[in-house]
Amino acid sequence: MFTIGVKRKVVGSVYANLGKSLRGPKQVKVGFPAGDADSDNINKAVWNEFGTRGGASGGGWGGPVPERPFMRNAMRDNRGKYRDALRTSAAKILTGKTGLKTVLSKLGIMAQGDVQGEITSLMSPPNSPVTVALKGSSKPLIDSGEMRGAVTYKVDQ
Numbered sequence: 001m002f003t004i005g006v007k008r009k010v011v012g013s014v015y016a017n018l019g020k021s022l023r024g025p026k027q028v029k030v031g032f033p034a035g036d037a038d039s040d041n042i043n044k045a046v047w048n049e050f051g052t053r054g055g056a057s058g059g060g061w062g063g064p065v066p067e068r069p070f071m072r073n074a075m076r077d078n079r080g081k082y083r084d085a086l087r088t089s090a091a092k093i094l095t096g097k098t099g100l101k102t103v104l105s106k107l108g109i110m111a112q113g114d115v116q117g118e119i120t121s122l123m124s125p126p127n128s129p130v131t132v133a134l135k136g137s138s139k140p141l142i143d144s145g146e147m148r149g150a151v152t153y154k155v156d157q
Helices: 039-050 070-094 100-121 129-135 146-150
Strands: 002-005 027-031 152-156
Touching: 027 070, 027 100, 039 070, 039 146, 070 100, 100 146, 100 152
Parallel strands: none
Antiparallel strands: 002 027, 027 152
16 A cells, blocks of 8 residues: 655645645555455555565465566656645645545545556566466466456545
């Protein structure tokens, strides 16, 4: 799970107390929330995000899984976009034109799409020849598409 939240530094000095003075949710979590995501998808996500040693440590078809940081890549590559979205929304929130929960929900949808896009586009490191033979595809991170479809967001206090 990755968290994007309302903080003073994110929205800038004009709205320095935004994160402290607003009531309501302050963050959106993006990924595979416990209780909402299937444990198989959580395991696949963890194995691919951080890699495994294989064998008894789990992962993939029993062999080592290389690190494929699709969540970290998505969050890092889009950090500026999220910051800009929060800045743009700050004035609307303060003037009552929108609510914090609405803004964070839109941000969650945006980040969810970015993580799913990263799963789709990531090609390196490639699957091993054994994995390609078993899976019938050379596309890393995607077998049935179930893990990609399980990416979601949750607005929290």
